[in-house]
Amino acid sequence: MSSPKQVPTKFNPGLGEGVYDYFIRNYLTHWFEAKTVPPHVYTRAMNELVLLNKKKKSKQADKDRKVTVSKQNIDSEREEVTKLGERPSSASVARRNQSKQEQASGSRNVQLENDQLKSENLALQDQLSKAYMELQDKATRLHRMKEDLKNSLQEVNDLKIRLSKLYGDKLRDNNPDLADQCDANRPTELGKRFLEIYDNEWSDAFENKAKKDEKEKVGILHEVVVDAFYYCNEKFKGQVPQIRGIFLQSKDGQQKVSVSKNAQMIKSLNDLRMQLSTEAARNVAQEYSTSSLASILQRLCINSGDIDPALRKYAFSCAEICWLLLVWNDQLSLSEDKEGVPFDQETYKPFTRRLSDMEQPTVEFVVWPALCQEFGVLVKGVAQPKAGKRKPLDLQR
Template sequence: MNFQKETDEVERLRKKLEEIQKQNEELEKKLVQKEKHQNDIGSRYLQAKKLKTDLHDSQKTIDSLKQKVQMAENETRSIKAELTKRDRHDASLKNELESYGNLERQFDKIKEELKNTKAELEETKSRLSKSMGDKLTDNNPNIADLSDKNRPTKLAERYQEIYDNEWTDAFETLDEIYQNEEKTTSILIHILMGTRDFCEREAEYQMDQIQKAIIQNTSSPGRRVPTNVQKQLKECRKITAETSGKYLYQKYNKELLNSKSSTARRAGRVPDFVAACFNMCWLMAVQDPPIVFSQNVDHGDTFNTDMYKAYTRTGNKVDFVVWPALNLHTNGPVLCKGVAQGYTEVTRRSRSVPAKSRKKNESYETTPENDTDTKRDMKLKTNTVVIGGRSIRTSDEGLENDKSTTRRADKIHRNTPVARQSRATFKPKNLSYYDNNPPSNPKPSENDVDTFWRWREMFGPEEARRLLGQDYDICLKYLKGLGVI
């Protein structure tokens, strides 16, 4: 009985133990689950914490972006305000420009009216002057119409300017080809005379055609318009001379291109000179009476200083004409002096005798004070000295009156045939020429003086002294005694 009770007790305890084990297993399972759950909670907590940190950073980023957006909006509003302000300013400027444009148009209109008024006033003055002077100036060249910008005195000034400018350039161009001063000047004169002949023919033909058109008669050459009408026709032709001259110059150019003459070919090398000569000759031809060139002067004729200026040498005879003189009309007074090369007929010592064969006293017996022949050559009454075969003025008055001639002589001096020949043929002398015993007061020959000037001009004083040696010092001393240097 007791055993049974113990057995039952054991069985009960066993069952209770099993239940406890089951409960223990369940508790362990719950513990495991709880631990797992706690781990999950910790992991989620860390994730939540991380998310919270990320959220905080994102919030900061969002706040920063909001600030930037706010700044951008503020800047946008500022730019819009500035643009609005500029639009208003542009509109104001546009209104001002329109107002300025209106004022400018009004100013241009007033300026045009003033110009027209001045033109009408000038035309009225011109008509009044013309009507008062027609009776005086009719075929009377001695009374000039001061309202005419192409009156003879003005044409004389233009003629001189052509010689100073276009002629000089043309001379340099052609002289490089022909290397001959006289030939080059002759070619330029032929070109000038060619334009003169053409203009005189065209002027005569033009007047003839105008008269025929007025009287409507082309078959009776003897019939002419009245004298007073002819005067008006000539005046009309003078007024339109510059315009008609442009078309005639084109016609003349075509003639030159079609011509086979040597003058036409040479004229093609100096177009500026041809244009200047043509314009001058046409304005001369339409004067009433026409302005003409002086009569031809031949070599050996007396040098007329009232009609010609010296080119690079003076003298009592004409060597060749460089630039023709201008006369107011045929056989009329000189309107503008021409330019001519002069020379003096004097008896000179023969240069063919060798220097050493001359007597020593023959070259040096005359002192500088008494050497009138050399003084005449080296310092003439016109205040000139010989440089490279040319006479150049030395006095202040000469320079003032003949600047263009001196400038031209300096400009082309190095290219002259004399200079080229001297460089090729001259042989400087040394002390042996005087047998190493030069005279105490020597007088150089004319050739030595000429060479002295050429070489001093071309190479300078120092180089000329080195090349010429004793001759340089002799010439220098001699010329100082004359007062030239």
């Protein structure tokens, strides 16, 4: 469907063109196609235009008929004069004068009708001008109302977004379990990744230590993950005073501030630390696996030259996941791994032995620590069970 033509900027009918006809063709039809004029207004205007044209055609036909009659009379008289070759008779003169009078009378009538039509056209032009101004005014007000409505809707949407964000922040404040479900670093996902390190990097590092027995290799790898957690926790706890000292321009970061400002500062630091947690975790893990790992293994009588790539990758992954866990939930801790205590199935899964064959099993050694939070165990660890009492054989089975 073609777009409607543009409305003329000036109201300028052509010579001999009806004002009403000009207005309908150049204005009202455009408004009707643009759906700014109701159909009944357009239909009524077209009906009035049809009636006006019929009236004009009727008057023009009468005028043409009278002019034709007068012309025929004149031509008839001329023919008679030409035929007789003499001066017209008094009767012909009387007829000619009568014809002239009728012609003059017809001309006066036509002039009166033309004057009347001009007066009617002027009145219609005035009415149409007023209607045009009213329509323009309504269109302007309608456009203004649409803009106000659009701005109001935008303000409402902005307020909804701000309210939703504020409500979400309030819910997640000191409650890491309500983290964004689309975030890969939410605590539940980090817990899965913590256990995946045991399934992947731990297994690779364990297999590469071929010269040591099982319990010794397990002890080395357990020491690394526990030390990585406390290494990250120490750096994590010391980070806030350092950054606060930079902001407050004090050496120890203990300059007195109001309680509300202190809480706001801590929240801002936590938000910033979460945003940069992925990059920071890599940096901490790199530092731990290159500079700190050797000193830890030295205590276990392992030389730095014996650190193979699988063990270094394992140490890197442990430090990286521990940093992310502490950033997103600083209340996390590792289980207190002790040997000889009763085997707690809520805390550990068995390593290579079946609990069904044992009575009152105890922990022989811990393979992988459990990840604990304030209200219980978030991720179970792995330990090797040992029978406290051997289960008697069922001879009747």
